Amino acid sequence: MRIDIANALGGEPALDREALDELDAEVAAVHDRITTGMETDEFGYAALNLPERTDTDEIRAAVAPFEDSETVLTVGIGGSALGAATIANALESETAAYFLDNVDPEQTTRLLDSLDLSRTAVNVVSKSGTTAETLANFLVVREAMQREGVDWTERTVVTTGSEGNLRNLAEKHDLPALPVPEGVPGRFAALSTVGLACAAIQGHDIDAVLAGAAAERDRLSGSLYDAPAYAYGAVSYALAERGAATNAFMPYAESLETFAEWFAQLWAESLGKDGQGQTPARALGATDQHSQLQLYRAGPRDKLVTLVRPTERADRDIPETELSGLSYLGGSSLGTLLDAELDATEASLAAADCPNVRVEIDRVDERGLGELLFGMEAACICYGELAGLSTFTQPAVEWGKKAARGLLGGGEFAESEQVRDRAQLLVE
Structure with missing residues (x-):
């Protein structure tokens, strides 16, 4: 997994290289904390041991x-x-x-x-x-x-x-x-039996998934300049602290659309606490350039845009055409067009001072997915540590579970009583 954070600097919200260097010193302490948690199989941190434990x-x-x-x-x-x-x-x-x-x-x-x-x-x-x-x-x-x-x-x-x-x-x-696995919250369990049983039934190479995750784990270090996962987590945190309350997560591969859904749960459930967090907004390139980019580029200055793509993929040629206005497309390919769409979106956002980060893998295959899954988990934990959050809990989710269970007759819970007593202002 590769992270290009150049377009996260100098935009609005503003993050400069000096601030990034200061953040790097904090990442060193975060890495020590994460390493200790992994070594002791502490709750939550145990998720980062799954590449070798599963x-x-x-x-x-x-x-x-x-x-x-x-x-x-x-x-x-x-x-x-x-x-x-x-x-x-x-x-x-x-x-x-x-x-x-x-x-x-x-x-x-x-x-x-x-x-x-x-x-x-x-x-x-x-x-x-x-x-x-x-x-x-x-x-x-x-x-x-x-x-x-x-x-x-x-x-x-x-x-x-x-x-x-x-x-x-x-x-x-x-x-x-x-x-x-013990000590692993569900949203961090993709690299365990929870995420891999279905893949095994389908005949996928689950060892390759874990190999990709292990490769990303081995890149964790005390500097965000050497660890792509920490670079993403640290930059996301720093921009959120400066006002980027939304993270528009935009893969340029339809095969990664569900990955954006997975990311949204990871980011929201882990980091949305104590009045903090960054709201994940799912998008799909190039489709949502035509439905959401207007807001990202010209709307409130409260966003980070994350662009995700594989650098290698199967391609399909675009046929030549007799229409002169479309002649530039003939002889090209859909993959070339999609890459150009990403490059144009990235440049468009940068020109409008909207911070954006590019995340790349070689291919959407088992190894590449392992890299992405582990990398974003480590990024999330890094963000949580920098923000001083309880990354691995989800009290708001548990509240809702109790309320629903009580309403269905599964026990007596104060939460369900609050639902029954809710106020109404009904317009018919």
Whole structure:
């Protein structure tokens, strides 16, 4: 992974080289803290040990019964689905991947009606085994299988913690089960069983994913000038402190669109605390140059734009044309055009003093995805350390979970009472 931060300097909000050098001294202390956390397997920091701790043989053994699957359906939500979806949606496979990560009844019905459940592997993912949305969807999937005469116990693999409802279910029905790593919040678990089981069923090289992550881990150092992940985290933090409250994350590859969704959860849930944080705005190049760039370039000076691209990709030629006004396109290629769009967007933002950063990988393949996933996790932790945040907690999310559970009759919670007592100002 490579980071070009030149266009983050001198814009508005302003960050100059002197401030960056001062920040570099803080990064040295941050690196020491992160290293200590990794060495002691401290909660959260343990995520950065996954490139060497994740047992790929264990994953392959658990999913071996599903090698004949035409489809893999992952049932999870948030961090229990987005990492797996990032890899699945970025890479081609003959085994199609779908995700039930919401409880929209119409979408769930449409999806299940479209699948041959007898040739579908179901991967249910919940660390606690109590996540309401995940378990509700799994119960619906199980019923659909039974209705079609499919033995759900032969088509299901569970990824969960050492105890809880899903662990009990796996033991009762002798289901293949994978452990969720201890000390790793869900949004940081993409490089574990949580993110890699689906990839393994699809036949992807999960060892290469971890190799890419390990390569990025080995580049962590006490200077942001030597560590791309820290450079991104530190610059994002410094610009946020100066008023860049929004981070528009814009990959120039449709295969990385879900990666932007994964990034949004990582950034929002980890850093949105104590009145701090940076709001992630998902965009897609070149599509959103025509829908959002106007705001980034000419709107409020409160944004950092992150441009992400692979430098190598399969290409497709643009045919010659008899239309004189389009002759410049003929003989070129779609990839060349997309690269030109990125270069033009980058220059346009810089000319308007809008800070932007370029993130590059060689290719969208298993190794490149490993680099990106690990790099952004380390960047997020670096940002959190610089800001003095509790990066690995999510109290606002837990509040909502309790409120919903109480409303459904799953216990008595003060949060659900506040929902019942909400004020209304209804306009009809």
